[in-house]
Amino acid sequence: MAPTHNVPTHDVIVLGAGAAGLFCAGLAGQRGKRVALLDHADAPGKKILISGGGRCNFTNLYTAPDRYLSENPHFARSALSRYTPADFIALVERYGIAWHEKTLGQLFCDGSAKQIVAMLVEECAAGGVNLRLGAQVGGVEHADGLFRVQFGSETLIAPALVIATGGPAIPKLGATGFAYDLARKFGLKVVQPRPALVPLTLSGEEALFRELSGVSAEVVAHCGKAAFREAALFTHRGLSGPAILQVSSYWRHGGCVEIDFLPDQPQDWLLAAKRERPRLALAKALGAALPERLAVRLAEHVGIEGELGQTQDKALRGAETQLRRWRFAPSGSEGFAKAEVTAGGISTAGLSSRTMGAQAVPGLYAVGEAVDVTGWLGGYNFQWAWASAYAAAVAITDFP
Structure with a gap:
């Protein structure tokens, strides 16, 4: 029988069956709430499945608030402190999922990301969550303390609504800016979204580096005050690799990225x-620290030919300075299609850092990537998904 216009069909409606949505729905359901979890995709957790090369980098041991970008750098502190990497590891281990630390605190499944999706779906089942897939969310209305959501041909009604639809990164997986449209509808501001953890493109003279496509080296990449020591990769379009993906979140159009090739x-x-091997050419000297093709190209660019012993100390110091602070001026990025996450999003100014609830709209919550909180590469964004979802689920289940 179709619901009447003012009778709730559920206690909570969660929009988006990604990491944050699945986790929030499962928790709220297990804490006694009737939960509907809605997604236009035909299966849950699609972005989880491709993460970490298919092994899901599900958290980071070194999670801390200063590893997140937001217009309010303190916003993430509360949620992150109340649901930690250790908490999620305990859940993973409860399901018997084997994991390992790859590097820099990054934790991956030994097997497959499918195990994390299966775990989250099972958590939803344990909470009696009504998971509904494969239809579009139509209108979303709010009146008399109730949210009414059109999903396909149905109307679902609940006093609590969670926006967990992420951002526009990776549109081929169905990602859109739906969260922002909905947030604006309810009076929440949106920080301009932009691609983050994304390869950067080069043009003009810097495009000469395209011939190095496929060459990588461990460097320190700088953008403003941010600095990351990891691999940088030259591509046919510009720069990629972990070090570049990290600084891309801090980079803005018109700005520069500095690379130290001699860390x-x-x-x-x-x-x-020069003193030890005066007959050595610069390219050969650099070849001791860098891949040969890169060493040759850098030596050509600094313009030092001949043997080190025939080169003035001043010129060598200048070359070394250039190699330690090599400035690239990216022409852009590879956009949302290649971005791992979205920076910006629903402004934290209108949200409670304790509950993830909208201060001006009781019962409305926003979690995960939809919010203006963006983590570093390496499991930080998943930990934000779990922590923000936990904060909202606890607040909802404490809601009278």
Whole structure:
């Protein structure tokens, strides 16, 4: 029988069956709420499945608020402190999912990301969550303390609504800006969304580096005050690799990225090389620290030919400075199609950091990537999904 216009069909409606939505729905259901979880996709957790090369980098041991970008850098602190990596690891282990630390605190499944999706779906089943897939969310209305959501041909009604539909990153998986349209409808501001954790493109003279496509090296990449020591990869379009993906979240159009190609070499390394092996060419010297093709290209660009012993110390110091602070001016990024996440989103100014609830609209919550909180590469964004979802689920189930 179709519901009457003012009788709730559920206690909570969660929009979006990604990481944050699945986790929030399962928790709320297990805490006694009648939950409907809606998604236009034909299966849950699609972005989870492709994460971490198919093994899901599900958290990071070094999670801390300063590893997140937001217009309010303190906003994430409350949620992150109340649901930690150890909490999610305990859940993973309860399901017998084997995991390992790859590097820099990044935790991955030994097997497959499918295990994480299956775990979250099972958590929803344990909470009696009504998971509905494969239809579009139509109108969303709010009146008399109730949210009415049109899903396909049905109307679902609940006093609580959770926006967990993420951002527009990876549109081929169905990602859209739906969360922002809905937030604006309810009077919430939106921080301009932009691609984050994304390869950067080069043009003009810097496009000469395209011939190095496929070459990678461990570097320190800088953008403003942010600095990351990881691999950088040259591509046919520009720069990629973990170090570049990290700084891309901080980069803005018109800005520069600085790369230190000699992170392991002591100061005045080239002068020492000149004394020890004066007949060595710069390209050969660089080849001891960098891939040969990259060493040759950098040596050509700094313009030092001939042997080190025939080169003035001043020129070698200048070359070393350039190699330690090589400035690239990206022409852009590869956009949302190649971005791992979206920076920006629903402004934290209108949300409670404790509950993830909209301060001006009781019963409305926003979690995960939809919110203006963006983590570093390496499991930080999943931990934000779990922590923000937990904060909202607890608040909803404490809601009278």
